[in-house]
Amino acid sequence: MEKLSQxxxxxxxxxxxxxxxxxxxxxxxxxxVSRFKDRLHNFLYRYTHNHQDCEDLVQExxxxxxxxxxxxxxxxxxSTWMYTIALNLAKSLYKKKQRMTTVTIHEDESDPDxxxxxxxxxNILQDDSLHEKMCMDELEKALxxxxxxxxxxxxxxxxxxxxxxxxxxxxxxxxxxxxxxxxRGRAQLQxxxxxxxxxxxxxx
Amino acid sequence: xxxxxxxxxxxxxxxxNDYIEGTLDKTEQTVFKEYLAEDAELASFIRKSTQxxxxxxxxxxxxxxxxxxxxxxxxxxxxxxxxxxxxxxxxASA
Numbered sequence: 001m002e003k004l005s006q007x008x009x010x011x012x013x014x015x016x017x018x019x020x021x022x023x024x025x026x027x028x029x030x031x032x033v034s035r036f037k038d039r040l041h042n043f044l045y046r047y048t049h050n051h052q053d054c055e056d057l058v059q060e061x062x063x064x065x066x067x068x069x070x071x072x073x074x075x076x077x078x079s080t081w082m083y084t085i086a087l088n089l090a091k092s093l094y095k096k097k098q099r100m101t102t103v104t105i106h107e108d109e110s111d112p113d114x115x116x117x118x119x120x121x122x123n124i125l126q127d128d129s130l131h132e133k134m135c136m137d138e139l140e141k142a143l144x145x146x147x148x149x150x151x152x153x154x155x156x157x158x159x160x161x162x163x164x165x166x167x168x169x170x171x172x173x174x175x176x177x178x179x180x181x182x183x184r185g186r187a188q189l190q191x192x193x194x195x196x197x198x199x200x201x202x203x204x
Numbered sequence: 205x206x207x208x209x210x211x212x213x214x215x216x217x218x219x220x221n222d223y224i225e226g227t228l229d230k231t232e233q234t235v236f237k238e239y240l241a242e243d244a245e246l247a248s249f250i251r252k253s254t255q256x257x258x259x260x261x262x263x264x265x266x267x268x269x270x271x272x273x274x275x276x277x278x279x280x281x282x283x284x285x286x287x288x289x290x291x292x293x294x295x296a297s298a
Contacts, residue, residue: 030273033273033276034273037267037268037272037273038265038266038267038268041266041267041268042265042266042267045266054266055268055269055272055275058268058272059272059275059276059279062276063276063279063280063283066280067283135262136262136263136264139259139260139262139263140263140264143263154256154260158257158260158261158263159260159263174214175218176214176215176217176218177214179214179217179218179220179221179222180213180214180217180218180221182221183217183220183221183224183249183253184253185256186224186252186253186254186255186256186257186260187249187252187253187256188256189256189259189260190252190253190255190256190259191252193256193259
């Protein structure tokens with residue numbers, strides 16, 4: 001495989017990086033981790049609401065990517081393939097947790113390792129009003145109240161900003177169903193939060 | 205009649221979604237707006253769904269801990285140790 005400079009490596013597409021990784025270049029994998037670690041945390045946190053579980057799931061996702069590198073075929077986008085792995089792991093954990101206890105978005109006081117997740121924009125929490133913090137908390141609660149079918153597509157679309165065709169592939173459901181569920185998931189969320197005033201939605 | 209609680213009417217669900225996302229072309233948008241003027245239930249549903257979409261902008265973003273990559277590298281190294289050794293080429297130094 002062609003030798004590349006650092007700059008060239010970092011400019012490669014996800015799929016090109018995966019090909020280099022398949023050819024034995026470990027740094028390509030490290031770049032993929034660096035590109036996707038935050039996005040996966042942001043996605044999987046919506047299933048766990050627990051720092052440690054979320055981090056474990058993200059680690060497990062990358063480990064599976066690492067182990068199964070040769071099962072990836074370029075016909076699929078790398079992100080689609082990886083999100084499918086992540087979603088399957090999240091669903092398994094979610095089901096396991098549901099069997100054990102009710103999932104809570106609050107810190108698990110019995111778990112000394114559980115600590116709040118890092119919030120990307122720390123200024124929001126430090127400077128903005130309590131109202132905004134409450135809105136975010138209520139939103140997270142409402143997301144957890146959505147059925148799994150709705151939550152997964154809404155999170156993939158409105159939090160992860162994935163394209164519809166990619167969501168359909170990751171969830172393995174037809175595009176029309178994806179759209180229908182996103183419509184209904186968003187509407188349900190609005191109903192759950194209708195008593196909370198969101199500045200952006202006042203004029204909507 | 206569009207069943208708002210089912211996945212059955214996928215064509216209308218698709219139009220509804222594209223309308224909320226703003227991806228309908230001008231003609232489709234005009235026709236769809238005329239349709240909405242006659243269907244208060246669907247119009248109300250669209251308002252709710254649009255507001256739900258806007259609310260999601262308030263979702264906080266979660267990111268990895270600073271030592272995430274270090275921990276992952278350790279796990280991979282541990283796994284490699286337990287397997288048969290294999291050489292890999294470092295792309296940067298290649």
